[in-house]
Amino acid sequence: MSVVTVGALERGIRRSPYRETIDLLLAALAPNEEQAAELIAAAEAERRKGRPAPEPLPMPDPTVLDTAAIRSNASFTGRTEDLVAIESAFEGGAEVVALSGMGGVGKTTLAREYAWRARERYAVAWRLAAHTEAGIIADLIRLGANLVRGFENVEDQKAAALEVRDHLLPGLARPVLLIFDNLEDEAMLWEWRPPTGARVLVTARMRTWSGGAAVVPLGVWSRSEALEYLRREGDLGDAGDGADALAEALGDLPLALAHAAAYLRATRTVSPEVYAARIARYLGRTPRGAEYERAVFATFQAALAQAEEDAPGSAALLCLAAFFAPDAIPDELLRRVPEDGALRPVLPDGQESADLRTTAADPILVDEALGALDRLSLMTYAPATKSFSAHRLVQAAARDLIAGATSNWICAGVAAIADAFPEMGLQNWSGFDPLVPHALVVVKHATDAKVDNTALRSVLSACGTYLFRRGRDAEGRPLLEHAVDGYRAALQEYPRERTPMEWARTQHNLGIALTTLGERDSGTARLEEAVAAFRAALGEHSRESVPLEWARTQRNLGIAVRKLGEREIGTAGLEEAAAAFRAALEELTRERAPMEWATTQQHLGSALWSAGERESGTARLEAAAAACRAALEELTRERAPLEWAWTQHNLAGVLWRLGEREGGTARLEEAVAACRAALEERTRDRVPLQWAWTQSNLGSALCALGERESGTARLEEAVAAYSAALEEHTRVRVPLGWAMIQHNLGDALRTLGERESGTARLEAAVAACRAALEERTREREPVGWAMSQHNLGDALRTLGERESGTARLEGAVAAYRAALEVCTREREPLEWARIQGNLGNALRTLGERESGTVRLEEAVAAWRAAIEELTRERVPLEWARTQHGLADALIALGERSAAIGQKNLAYKQFREAVLAAEAAEVVFNESAVEHLVHAVQRSVERSRRAYEAAGLVSTGTARR
Numbered sequence: 025m026s027v028v029t030v031g032a033l034e035r036g037i038r039r040s041p042y043r044e045t046i047d048l049l050l051a052a053l054a055p056n057e058e059q060a061a062e063l064i065a066a067a068e069a070e071r072r073k074g075r076p077a078p079e080p081l082p083m084p085d086p087t088v089l090d091t092a093a094i095r096s097n098a099s100f101t102g103r104t105e106d107l108v109a110i111e112s113a114f115e116g117g118a119e120v121v122a123l124s125g126m127g128g129v130g131k132t133t134l135a136r137e138y139a140w141r142a143r144e145r146y147a148v149a150w151r152l153a154a155h156t157e158a159g160i161i162a163d164l165i166r167l168g169a170n171l172v173r174g175f176e177n178v179e180d181q182k183a184a185a186l187e188v189r190d191h192l193l194p195g196l197a198r199p200v201l202l203i204f205d206n207l208e209d210e211a212m213l214w215e216w217r218p219p220t221g222a223r224v225l226v227t228a229r230m231r232t233w234s235g236g237a238a239v240v241p242l243g244v245w246s247r248s249e250a251l252e253y254l255r256r257e258g259d260l261g262d263a264g265d266g267a268d269a270l271a272e273a274l275g276d277l278p279l280a281l282a283h284a285a286a287y288l289r290a291t292r293t294v295s296p297e298v299y300a301a302r303i304a305r306y307l308g309r310t311p312r313g314a315e316y317e318r319a320v321f322a323t324f325q326a327a328l329a330q331a332e333e334d335a336p337g338s339a340a341l342l343c344l345a346a347f348f349a350p351d352a353i354p355d356e357l358l359r360r361v362p363e364d365g366a367l368r369p370v371l372p373d374g375q376e377s378a379d380l381r382t383t384a385a386d387p388i389l390v391d392e393a394l395g396a397l398d399r400l401s402l403m404t405y406a407p408a409t410k411s412f413s414a415h416r417l418v419q420a421a422a423r424d425l426i427a428g429a430t431s432n433w434i435c436a437g438v439a440a441i442a443d444a445f446p447e448m449g450l451q452n453w454s455g456f457d458p459l460v461p462h463a464l465v466v467v468k469h470a471t472d473a474k475v476d477n478t479a480l481r482s483v484l485s486a487c488g489t490y491l492f493r494r495g496r497d498a499e500g501r502p503l504l505e506h507a508v509d510g511y512r513a514a515l516q517e518y519p520r521e522r523t524p525m526e527w528a529r530t531q532h533n534l535g536i537a538l539t540t541l542g543e544r545d546s547g548t549a550r551l552e553e554a555v556a557a558f559r560a561a562l563g564e565h566s567r568e569s570v571p572l573e574w575a576r577t578q579r580n581l582g583i584a585v586r587k588l589g590e591r592e593i594g595t596a597g598l599e600e601a602a603a604a605f606r607a608a609l610e611e612l613t614r615e616r617a618p619m620e621w622a623t624t625q626q627h628l629g630s631a632l633w634s635a636g637e638r639e640s641g642t643a644r645l646e647a648a649a650a651a652c653r654a655a656l657e658e659l660t661r662e663r664a665p666l667e668w669a670w671t672q673h674n675l676a677g678v679l680w681r682l683g684e685r686e687g688g689t690a691r692l693e694e695a696v697a698a699c700r701a702a703l704e705e706r707t708r709d710r711v712p713l714q715w716a717w718t719q720s721n722l723g724s725a726l727c728a729l730g731e732r733e734s735g736t737a738r739l740e741e742a743v744a745a746y747s748a749a750l751e752e753h754t755r756v757r758v759p760l761g762w763a764m765i766q767h768n769l770g771d772a773l774r775t776l777g778e779r780e781s782g783t784a785r786l787e788a789a790v791a792a793c794r795a796a797l798e799e800r801t802r803e804r805e806p807v808g809w810a811m812s813q814h815n816l817g818d819a820l821r822t823l824g825e826r827e828s829g830t831a832r833l834e835g836a837v838a839a840y841r842a843a844l845e846v847c848t849r850e851r852e853p854l855e856w857a858r859i860q861g862n863l864g865n866a867l868r869t870l871g872e873r874e875s876g877t878v879r880l881e882e883a884v885a886a887w888r889a890a891i892e893e894l895t896r897e898r899v900p901l902e903w904a905r906t907q908h909g910l911a912d913a914l915i916a917l918g919e920r921s922a923a924i925g926q927k928n929l930a931y932k933q934f935r936e937a938v939l940a941a942e943a944a945e946v947v948f949n950e951s952a953v954e955h956l957v958h959a960v961q962r963s964v965e966r967s968r969r970a971y972e973a974a975g976l977v978s979t980g981t982a983r984r
Contacts, residue, residue, distance in 0.1 A: 025040075055784065087143045090163075090356050092352075092406060093151035093203070094139045099257050102249030103134050109240045110138050114223050118215070118238035122226040122924060125242035127417045128279030128320050131227035134242065135203045138225065146223075147198035152216075153351050154204035154226075155416075158464055158499060161185040162457070168192060172709070174329045180712050180752070181494040185216075193318040194221045201225065206350075206416065210234060238924045244276040253278075255286035259292070266296030273300050273307070279415060283323035286401035287330055302326055306372065310514070311424045316417040324421040325372055327400040327843045335396035335777040337383030337424070339369040342397055344380060345414055346422035347437035347469050348462040352411040354671035355904045357462060358394065360440035361385045364432055369425045380436060411458070434475050437466040442479040445486050461488045467503065481510040485537045492540055497546070501544075507537045520564070528564035531557045532577050539584045546759065546804050548591055554584040567611065575611035578604045579624050585633045593807055593851050598635035602628060622658035625651045626671050633678045640854050642685055648678045661705065666714075669705035672698045673718045685899045687951030689732060695725035708752065716752035719745045727772045734955040736779055738810050742772040753800065760808070763799035766792045767812045783826060789819040802846065810846035813839045814859050823865040830873060836866040842881050849893065857893035860886045861906050880917040889911050896947070908960050911941035915967050922974035930974055937967050 106123075113121045123131045139149045150167045153159030163183040175184065191198045200222040204213055207228040214236070215376060217224050226237065227365040233239060245253070250271040254260060260267055275281040288299060306322035316324075331338035341358050342833040344367075383389045394412065397403040403412045414422075415474030426433050441463045446455035463483055470480050484507035491500030502824035510533035535557035542550030558581035561941055567574045582604030589597025605628035614621045629651035636644030654674035659667045676698035683691030699722035708715040723745035746769035755762045770792035777785030793816035800808040817839035824832030831942040847855045864886035871879030887910035896903040918933035941964045948956040 025912045028029070034847050041574070047702065056782075071625060082648075087146055087467065088148045088150070088167070089143055090150040090167070091204075092409065094136050094143070094149055096140060097133070097137055099253070100133065101253040101256075102245055103137070105147050106134055106240060107138055107244060108140070110134075110225065111142070113238035113240065116238075119222070120224045120226060120231075120237040122228060122233060122237045122239045123242055124228055124231055124239050126232075127229060128277050128415075129242045129244055129314055130278040131242055132205055133278070135205065135225050135227050139201055139203060139577065142201070145198065146201040147196040148193065149201045149203075151203040151205055153349070153461075154207040154212065154216075155350075156461070156464065157212060157216075158461055158496075159205075159349070159351075160212065161496070162461060164188045164216075175709060177569050180757075182496050183712065183752075184709075186327040189216060189218050192217045196221060200224050203227070209743050213237075228759050245278055247276060247279070250276040250281055252275075254285055254288075254296070257282070258288035258296075260288065260296065266300070270296045270300045274304070274323065275317065276315055277319045280317065280319035280323040282401050283320075283327045284893070286399065286889065287323070287327050290334075290399050292332060297328065310371070311427075316420055320417050321421055321424075324402070324418060325400055326420075327373060328425075329375055331396040331400050331402060331979055332375065332377050335389070335392040336378035337380075337389045337421075338393040338396045338402075338633045339371060339377045340367065340380040340383050341390065341393050341417075342414070343367075343369050343404055343422045343426050343433060344436060344440070345403065345412065346419040347434055349465045350416050350419060351413045351461075352409060352458065353405070353413065353462060354444070354458050355394075355410045355412065355637075356444055357440045357459075358412070359384055359387070359390055362436040364436060367420075367426075367429070367432060367436055370428075371425070396444075402516060409458075418620060430469075430518060431473050431475050434466065434469050434473055435477060435479070438470055438477070438483055439474070439479045441466055442482045442486075445483070460487060460490060464499075465960055467506075471506070474512065476510050478514070479516070481507050481533065485511065485540075488537070489540045492544065495543065501541070503535050504541050508534060508541070511537065519691040524564045525570075528561045529573075531561035532565070532573075532580065535561065535577075535580060535584060537578070539587065539622055543587060544758075548588055551584055551588040551591075555581065558584060571611045571655055572617070573632065575608040576620075579608040579612070579620075579627065582608065582627055584630065586627070586634065589631075590634050591805055591807075593846065595635045595638050598631050598638075599632040602635065605631060618658045619664070622655045623667065625655035626659070626667075626674065629655065629671075629674050629678065633674065635679070636678070637681055638852055638855075640893060640895075642682055645678055645682045645685075649675060649682065652678060665705045666711065669702040669718075670714070672702035673706065673721060675716075676702065676718075676721050676725060680721065680728060683725070684728050685902070687901050687947070687953075689729055692725055694731075696722065696729065699725060712752040716749040717761070719749035720753070720768060723749065723765075723772060724768055727768070727775065730772075731775055732951075732953050732956075736776055739772055739776045739779075742751060743776065746772060759799045760805060763796040763805075763812070764808065766796040767800070767808070767815055770796065770812075770815050770819060774815070774822055777819075778822055786819055786823045786826075790816065790823065793819055806846045810843040810852075811855065813843040814847070814862065816857070817843065817859075817866065818862055821862065821869070824866070825869050830870055832882070833873075837863065837870070840866065852895045856898070857890040857906075858902070861890040861894070861909055864890065864909055864913055868916050872916050877917060877920050877924075880913065880920055883913040884917055901953070903953055904951075905956070907944040908956070908963060909935040909965070911944065911960070911963050914940065915970060916966075918967075919974075922970070927974060934967050934974075938964060941967070 028266070036166055043166030085653065109119055110123075110710060119489050123135055125131055136151070139151075143149050148167065150163065154162040161181055165175065165181060165188070168184060168188040173187075198332050200218065202218070202222055202224050202225045204216075204224055207226050207230075210230065210233060213224070213226060214852055231241075244250075247268070252269055254267045254271060258267075270284060271281065274284060284299060284303075288294060288296065303322040303326045309321070309325075328339055328342065331342075346356060361384045364379050365379060365381045369377045371377050378389070380803065383393060388424055394403070394405065398405045398412075402418055403413055403414045423430065441459060444459055445463075455902045464487070467484060467487070470476075481604040484503045488500040488507060491497070497863070511530050514530050515527060515534070518526055518530070535554045538550045538554035538557060542548070542554055558577055561577050562574065562581070564572045566576045582601045584602060585597055586601035589595070589601055605624055609621065609628070612620045612624055620938040629648045630645050632648035632651060636642070636648055652671050655671045656668065656675070659671055661668045676695045679695035679698060681689045683689065683695060700716055702718045703715065703722070706714045706718050723742040726738045726742035726745060730742060732738070748761065749765050750769070753761045753765055769791045773785050773789035773792060777783070777789055793812055796811065796812040797816065800812050802809045820832045820839060821836035824830065840859050843859050844856065844863075847859055864883040867879050867883035867886060871883055873876070887906060890906045891903070894902045894906045914933045914937035918930040918937065921927075921933060922930035941960050945957060945960045945964075948960060
């Protein structure tokens with residue numbers, strides 16, 4: 025269970041059941057058809073009626089409060105009637121109240137003041153930056169982190185935000201208050217509003233609403249409120265006519281009056297009359313089509329001129345901040361020194377301003393400038409987060425100051441983001457979190473201005489990859505697509521002949537973006553393009569000229585080729601990937617670059633693991649295990665916990681495959697231990713998709729152990745692990761991953777079903793296999809399709825053995841033969857042999873139910889074909905099972921031969937059966953697999969009885 029789920033249970037919160045949970049219960053409990061139908065109907069009825077009203081539960085006092093946005097505001101003025109209107113609307117049953125009005129009237133200030141005054145009535149009072157979906161997601165995750173420890177470390181951010189919306193908030197005893205601040209798209213409100221238990225206060229400039237919201241229209245202050253504010257915040261005392269004239273000139277607009285009051289307070293020698301005269305000349309200069317009122321522009325100009333006079337560079341920093349998101353701008357972004365030395369705002373009346381480069385290069389100048397902006401209410405500093413916020417209208421006015429050089433300023437903003445982004449990796453996600461909202465905004469500005477440069481492409485690729493990794497594919501894909509287009513355009517603009525090394529770097533970066541896109545695509549076109557881009561880069565990134573760049577390109581080529589090879593038949597692509605990784609390791613040595621050496625060892629282990637699964641023998645798998653263990657020497661849990669967990673996950677997969685091919689259980693026990701170790705860091709709340717992969721690996725290791733034991737405990741654990749994995753690896757999110765886990769779940773359910781009476785488990789196994797085939801099509805993933813056909817055949821065969829008819833068995837034979845069309849002996853020798861063996865089983869059962877010997881002869885032929893690849897030297901335990909299967913087929917054929925009078929032939933068939941069974945018994949005893957020993961002994965006893973029944977020999981002579 026996730027931390028969120030556990031937290032909900034601890035609080036007594038009722039939650040409507042997921043369908044995956046119901047499927048897990050059905051698999052675990054194995055009810056009859058009537059009981060299963062009742063359980064499904066009850067669950068569906070619960071979901072249809074909506075989330076039930078949660079039972080009252082205690083909530084910590086004080087309220088969970090967004091203290092970054094909601095706090096006591098001593099300068100709040102007036103709005104008594106509007107506060108009453110908000111409360112009356114909520115008390116009257118409204119769940120959504122919209123504060124609507126033009127920019128600068130104080131909608132956000134009023135919403136925050138209401139939340140502060142009413143906080144004790146709410147379990148949670150929280151502000152969401154609702155101008156983008158990314159802002160809503162980020163703020164819901166902040167809220168989740170205040171309710172559940174570690175929530176901010178989740179991998180799939182959108183899913184986590186939905187968890188807060190759908191499960192955490194509806195389960196609280198008191199109502200929840202959410203402020204959707206600066207909403208621009210009404211549809212986003214209805215999409216992200218919690219289903220129950222929440223009151224929503226919206227601030228928006230929209231005047232018309234589709235319905236469902238109680239609208240409180242906001243206008244400017246009354247004159248008395250404007251004067252009260254000016255006198256108090258401007259420290260004007262009893263100033264009379266001057267203050268009144270100033271309020272009149274500013275139209276009683278709160279934002280403009282805030283600028284005026286801050287100016288007057290900071291410059292005590294300036295009277296309201298003098299200030300009014302100064303701004304008068306700006307009132308007529310408001311840019312045509314501006315989104316702000318003339319009063320805002322005038323007071324902004326006056327305040328900015330004063331800030332620049334007090335602290336040169338203030339205007340430059342504000343203009344840079346104008347291209348980021350308005351909230352929580354990290355202090356570090358405003359301290360990045362741009363390359364362009366000519367970024368200088370144009371201030372009115374010829375006032376000189378300091379350029380951005382000079383300012384940013386001097387920490388003292390930056391501190392003084394940011395302090396001046398804060399004092400004059402042009403920006404607001406939040407010490408707790410070391411970040412600044414600016415009103416959107418102030419940002420718009422600042423951008424108008426540099427209208428003729430917008431592209432250059434955008435480039436400075438992009439460069440600041442690119443410079444601030446940490447290296448991509450699991451351990452660095454927390455470094456991306458505060459920067460991504462600003463990256464998305466500056467990218468939008470760059471797109472609108474048709475800006476394209478190396479830094480922008482880097483930001484697009486890094487930001488898109490980060491969003492992909494955090495489960496925000498809808499946001500990440502367009503950025504990666506944009507990056508790909510940019511890289512391709514750059515290759516045309518800067519051809520290989522003119523700038524060969526830059527061209528090679530661009531090819532390399534293009535390959536990285538294409539690989540990320542290709543990971544989630546069902547086809548292989550993107551991955552093939554990525555491979556071509558990396559190979560092109562190696563044409564210039566030679567080992568002799570740039571050894572480390574050559575090595576990194578080899579490594580990334582290996583990653584793309586491995587991903588491609590995993591979707592193709594055979595091992596050629598995987599061998600090529602392993603060769604690329606080994607080449608990279610020649611330069612990325614442990615002494616020169618220990619962490620890069622370790623991660624390349626990781627990738628090598630993955631390629632060898634995939635190749636080893638497709639070959640007989642264990643050499644590749646042993647090499648894969650060695651590579652994983654080498655990586656763990658540098659990727660320790662203390663140094664890089666998530667990378668350590670990833671390597672443990674891969675090691676577990678390799679050990680599981682090795683254990684399947686050996687006798688005993690030591691390797692399989694090691695695999696289970698490695699999975700459990702990985703899950704200590706790969707938690708569901710931290711990295712849900714990776715947690716799911718490791719749960720799947722754990723299920724495979726447990727299933728293999730369970731097949732060697734007589735009980736069902738390990739198999740039950742395997743089913744639980746696979747079912748847990750499917751809660752995160754949904755069909756929508758990762759279709760091929762979902763299909764693979766369905767395939768494995770089907771295998772575990774079938775094995776369980778073979779050991780139980782009834783058919784519920786087996787029916788569930790068939791359903792899981794058919795589900796896998798919906799995504800694992802022959803065209804998209806031929807090897808996976810064939811494996812799932814194989815699994816489907818196994819489940820149908822086992823069901824058919826318990827039924828009197830032959831339809832299920834015929835279905836099994838068809839599935840096996842379909843699988844053999846792809847899994848040929850040349851391409852996949854071991855898988856081909858396994859399918860042959862299971863085909864032999866199905867044919868034997870069919871042959872026993874029909875007259876004649878055709879099916880039984882086909883069964884014997886299939887088992888003999890299997891033994892040609894499943895040799896005792898390669899896979900001793902599988903060889904023994906195959907010998908046992910051949911023995912059973914020969915016994916059935918001998919019985920039929922004896923029945924039609926062919927006694928000599930029957931004698932030979934019985935003798936061969938006994939020899940095969942006894943050979944199998946030796947290996948089963950060596951491997952200490954007791955239930956298989958008993959099974960083969962029963963086969964020998966059956967052969968003895970058949971001898972006697974046919975009158976061939978006397979009792980007791982069937983065994984040597």
